[in-house]
Amino acid sequence: MLELYHNDMSVCAQKARFALAEKRLEWTGHHLNLRAGDQQKPDYLKINPLAIVPTLVHDGVVIPESTVICEYLDDAFPDPPLKSGSALERARMRLWTKQLDEGVHYATGNVSYCLVFRHQFMQKPPDELEAFFAAIPDPVRRARVRENVLKGMESSHFKDGIARYKRLVRDLGAALADGPWLAGQRFSLADIGFAPYITRLDQLGFQEWHQSYGTRIGHWYDRLRARPAYAEAITKWLNPPVVALLGEKGREAWPKVKAMLAA
Template sequence: MITLYHNDMSVCAAKVRTALAEKELKWNGIHLNLRAGDAQKPEYIKLNPNAVVPTFVHDDKTIIESTVICEYIDDTWPEIPLKPLDSWGRAQMRLWTKQLDEGVHAAVGALSFCIAFRHQWLEKSGEDRARWLAGIPQADRRQRSQSILELGLASPYFEPAVRRYEKLFDDFEATLGHRPWLAGDMFSLADVGYAPYLARLRHLGLNILFDRHPLVLGWSQRVASRPSVQDGINRWFNPKYLSLFEEKRAEAKAAVDKILR
């Protein structure tokens, strides 16, 4: 019934896997190798014109955009709710997930590529890099990717991405002073949405954000301890990526600490 086109280290795919795990749903996975250009192949573009993961197929209905997919999952299988029961709580949840789609996700992409992923592409031929960039459908995303690929930590996209997370963590801290989860008293799609980003920031060496925000630290630990997060995120960590993160973490941490201090 359910087919998920995904990638092991994609934060957006991890959101959907976590929602599926919370619902205890079985699914068929088709894993895409993003570095091999699987998401840019014509047969996949027919499913997802944005050339990104995840893509969710249920009963021959295709859905893209991870935030939309997570809401579809909760609406279709409501027995274990992931949306607050009251309208105010649902509004709060959507305000948090809206931020992901309107800048937070792009910021973690910039950080991930500036710090680590660019090195994977630099090992490839110039022809392969040019083909990958040309296959990015959105002009702004293509321009951002080229800048990050060429300049790394010196890219003009790096510091604004760090600052965006500084602001986000300040907002997290203020909210968590009033309630245990982002949207209220229950674990919701808001917490599901941010779970893989919390893990990624740790991998990239942005520990200073957690150190400065004790309520966020406690919340992130509660999120990480959930079985659905273990199943949807942690068990998919790719050892090659973890080694790359570890190799680049010290340089990244120094750069981030310099910006925030």
């Protein structure tokens, strides 16, 4: 039995659901409300001490970390494969997915929190807000989330987040010159991994950003959205008030973000 502890709009959870949907696997979901602090409850901390989603539980065995979950699913359920048979394409795929864990995910979190999610948190009474921060187990993450929520675009992490995203968009445009998918000719875990991140840019209304690199990224995004698994993993779970907030706050911030990109 496969169980997924996840959240509707979490980019990492979208990745895991995308892999599950490509494999057409049945799974039981446990949806966590991340703003209400479900991820900080003692029962969940037993399976994910970092208080983050997603976590996969397969026949009672716990597998955290979305990149690892996706690789695990592809190893445990090889058909249809989500990796190329070519060693070179596999290496390219992993060079992509590695980036998610080495900066791209933080960058997206920083941009999303500073621009949008902070508005959800700021509705909490101050003592509740501080209790939420205090319950984030990792001190580095705790400090980052606190600063992003309290300072928004003035957070020291915002500029770095935009800079990292800028490099990503440029690299996506360059990679897609070599083939329809990120690792080459074959759809892979690299495309699954980055689908939520291009979706987030779209939800923020930042299309002009990738359009400035030509049409390749837009066409790749169209190919991703045309896959039934994208609809199953991402579209089906979209939370309309959150999508509306992303669009509203993203559009408000776009002139400033555009100026930062040009600098």
